[in-house]
Amino acid sequence: MRFGGNYQGSSFSELLEVDYAHFRPDMSRISEADRRALSIPHGTTVLAFKYAEGVVMAGDRLATEGHRVASRDIQKVYATDGHSMVAIAGAAGPAIEMARILRVELEHYEKIEGEPLELEGKANKLSQMIRQNLPMAMQGLVVVPLFAGYDLRRHAGRLWKYDVTGGRYEETEFEATGSGGLFASESLKKAYAPELSRADAVKIAIEALTDAADQDRATGGVDVERGIFPIVGCCSRSGIANATDSEIREVYQDIMARRRSASGVTS
Amino acid sequence: MSMPFYVSPEQVMADKAEYARKGIARGKSSVTLEYEGGILLMAENPSTLSKIGEIYDRVAFAGVGKFSEFDQLRKVGVRYADVKGYSYSREDVRAKALANAYSQAVGDVFTNQMKPLEVEMLVAEVGDDNLAGHEKNAIYRVQFDGSISDHEGFCVIGGAAEELHSYLASEYRPGIPLGEAARLGRNALQRASDGEPRMAPENLEVCQLERRRPGRKFNRLTTDQLRELFGE
Numbered sequence: 001m002r003f004g005g006n007y008q009g010s011s012f013s014e015l016l017e018v019d020y021a022h023f024r025p026d027m028s029r030i031s032e033a034d035r036r037a038l039s040i041p042h043g044t045t046v047l048a049f050k051y052a053e054g055v056v057m058a059g060d061r062l063a064t065e066g067h068r069v070a071s072r073d074i075q076k077v078y079a080t081d082g083h084s085m086v087a088i089a090g091a092a093g094p095a096i097e098m099a100r101i102l103r104v105e106l107e108h109y110e111k112i113e114g115e116p117l118e119l120e121g122k123a124n125k126l127s128q129m130i131r132q133n134l135p136m137a138m139q140g141l142v143v144v145p146l147f148a149g150y151d152l153r154r155h156a157g158r159l160w161k162y163d164v165t166g167g168r169y170e171e172t173e174f175e176a177t178g179s180g181g182l183f184a185s186e187s188l189k190k191a192y193a194p195e196l197s198r199a200d201a202v203k204i205a206i207e208a209l210t211d212a213a214d215q216d217r218a219t220g221g222v223d224v225e226r227g228i229f230p231i232v233g234c235c236s237r238s239g240i241a242n243a244t245d246s247e248i249r250e251v252y253q254d255i256m257a258r259r260r261s262a263s264g265v266t267s
Numbered sequence: 268m269s270m271p272f273y274v275s276p277e278q279v280m281a282d283k284a285e286y287a288r289k290g291i292a293r294g295k296s297s298v299t300l301e302y303e304g305g306i307l308l309m310a311e312n313p314s315t316l317s318k319i320g321e322i323y324d325r326v327a328f329a330g331v332g333k334f335s336e337f338d339q340l341r342k343v344g345v346r347y348a349d350v351k352g353y354s355y356s357r358e359d360v361r362a363k364a365l366a367n368a369y370s371q372a373v374g375d376v377f378t379n380q381m382k383p384l385e386v387e388m389l390v391a392e393v394g395d396d397n398l399a400g401h402e403k404n405a406i407y408r409v410q411f412d413g414s415i416s417d418h419e420g421f422c423v424i425g426g427a428a429e430e431l432h433s434y435l436a437s438e439y440r441p442g443i444p445l446g447e448a449a450r451l452g453r454n455a456l457q458r459a460s461d462g463e464p465r466m467a468p469e470n471l472e473v474c475q476l477e478r479r480r481p482g483r484k485f486n487r488l489t490t491d492q493l494r495e496l497f498g499e
Contacts, residue, residue, distance in 0.1 A: 003368040004343045012349055020350060104353055107483075111321050111345045 062220030290385025296425030374413020
């Protein structure tokens, strides 16, 4: 370990670039054909929306390699600090790494500067990290996360979506991304209302993931047999709390019971 | 008047040491105490510029002497810890390795540069009961010439270190509760600043490494929390 390098600023990702360039291999020389030969796990559906106390972020747990299941219990929703979260979709390797670096980045800034970044500053930093990933994205290793958190200065939940070039768009209600993102969005559009209670928020999050899993074969949804449940993080003024597995199981069973009775199926 | 052509290495080192000691003695001292639930770091500091800082999950830093110099060292420590935790695991970031790196860096400057660093530093690590082999606290002191020592129970850095050490040696008991540790630390700092009666909480900087806090164990106490702690 080297002690003291050339970098003098307060960003961790820049520190890595300046003083530890060997940590980030140059993937731009890998051709599209090479990349196709590699089978790389992809994460699928994540979503975020506002509710009365802040913002909810949720994601299923499935990762796929082509038509194959790569992992049934991958984590796609990460707390980046006490009041912000990132949800990842796309190439799992670089996406998880980005979430990890973002977490260190926010903590690093806070320690060096003595105070945390503003929520908007955090969202902007993620935008730069996605832009840096553009050469890899051009090789097919696309990372398109969602970022959400509770803004302690404005007393409100806020959320952002990104495009592959690092474009950053703040959303006022809800957003979903990944292979099942379209179906989750459609589901949220029907169920979303401003000022939802926490219980209702968890319910529509699970319903949206269930709808996405129904239409998109790469999305996991709720796996009751294996006991694998989506991660639903609720971020409010008091911090981040994930919905418990038993709460999600109950909500899911209610949804399925309602759908069975609506279609006249008795079980 | 003739210029001296030769100065003995002993003389050079003694001069540098005297220069550094004087610089450090101009500033205030800092006290660190182990208490029942962790480690308490205290410094007399009426300004908003911090002398105590978080390095990593279980590791904290305290510096005395020239602010610009020890604050630079604190930042180097944060970078070192974050890169280490990122490339290995969070549990691999330990106070001993960091204190050794500080000792090398400060000792290097002392031997090779004209001007020694006018700083003294402390690196503290709180134990974690859930990590086998990492349960014990650790406190290291690094001096201006790079000399390093480890301490149990309490440690003082700064100009009044020796005087306060003998005071704490007679007053300190292992496993004291937080409030008592805070009062003892304040008494020590008062002695260092010519017995100034009742040092106000506004003039104190106090941070904890809390053994039972999940995740990042560093916590900075506000003036209100301090008042409550002192029972005022």
